[in-house]
Amino acid sequence: MVDVSREQVLVTGAAGKLGRAVVADLLDAGHQVVAVDRRQPEEDPGTRFVRLEGDDVPGLAAALEGCTALVALASVPSPGSLPPHQLFRDNTQAAFVALQVATAAGVRRAVVASSGSAYVTAWSPRPTMVDEVPVREEHPLRNAEEYGLSKQVSEEIAAMFCRRHPDLSVAALRFHWIATAEEQRERMTAQRGGPRDWPEELRQMWGYVDLRDAARACRLAVETAQRRPYGFAVLNVVAADLLADETLDALLSAHAPHVRRSPGGPSAGGAFAIDRAREVIGWEPRHSWRDLD
Incomplete structure (x- = not known):
């Protein structure tokens, strides 16, 4: 009998x-990948690896x-490494x-x-902030740079394919600074030991997600869609x-006293x-980074 819970997942x-x-x-978790x-991984990924460009349709089909x-994770991870039009093209095309x-x-x-950059945070060219906390998925998307815009458009692409295929499930995961434990520790050490950059901290809204939690979210999104x-x-x-x-x-x-707190919103979270x-x-x-202290 075939184990229907076991997936064969392609990860770009x-x-x-x-x-x-x-x-x-x-x-x-027992899936095939x-x-x-x-580009070739620096370390053996432990599974079959295929080297492809993001626009190689025949290669990806094979x-x-x-x-x-x-x-689908293929993406330029931040602005600055490519001219804006190339970053936008590469991310949305992928x-x-x-x-x-x-x-x-x-x-x-x-x-x-x-990405949470779709809202307005991270790389906005000027200190900008959200309207309300906690920031829910319905919050207006007011990104003002190419990376956040590329993520907003990628979500629209996913929504379009779901309209085309009513039996399709796509989770668009808005990550906010995916960080290893060491990166979290370094950020907190720098924050505690130096002058605070309040406009930058406000723009980031002190958000992050542990790399392990981010990876698990991808797997759960796939596994849940199989069942429900x-x-x-x-x-x-x-x-x-x-x-x-x-x-x-x-x-x-x-x-930032002007930022609204919605009813039932977190006070310490x-x-x-x-x-x-x-x-x-x-x-x-x-x-949590607090587990590292």
Whole structure:
């Protein structure tokens, strides 16, 4: 008898930080993985690796043979490394091609890497802030740079494919600074030991997600869709706490009193609502920088 719970997952962007963690997490959970990237991983991914450019439709179609799910992570991870028009083109093209080829091959479970940058945070060219906390997925998207815009468009691409294929489930996961334990420790050490850059901290809203939690969210999105299809879902994937010693209420009262607190919002927790990820794919963060102290 075939184990229907076991997936064969194609992971694009498999040589990146998140990609490597997702491949490892999927393998640890007993799934099969085809790892795809434009560059060779520095370490053996432990599974089949295919070197492809993001726009190689025939190559991607061949790599997808036998796959039952897609985790589309191929993306330029931040602005500055490419001219803006190239970054926007590469990120949106990678999302479109992956979903186009996968759905044509009959794949009906997929994950697309989005970002909290779609709201307004991270790389906005001027200090900008959200309207309200906790930041829910319905918050207006007011990105003002090419990376955040590329993530917003990638979400729209995923939504379009779900309209085209009513039996398709795609989770667009809005990650906020995917960080290893060491990166979290370094950020807190720098924050505690030097002058605070309040405009930058406010723009970031002290958000982060542990790399292990981010990888697990990708796997849960695939596994849940097999048992309970959910169509198109945009989900915040952010730690439950702040990357700061202070509480959210204290920080906002002192530095951004105009930011609204919605009823029932967290006082000591994080600035991003993560209840929808729990409801749709059963994800909750397990790791915090506080465990490192």
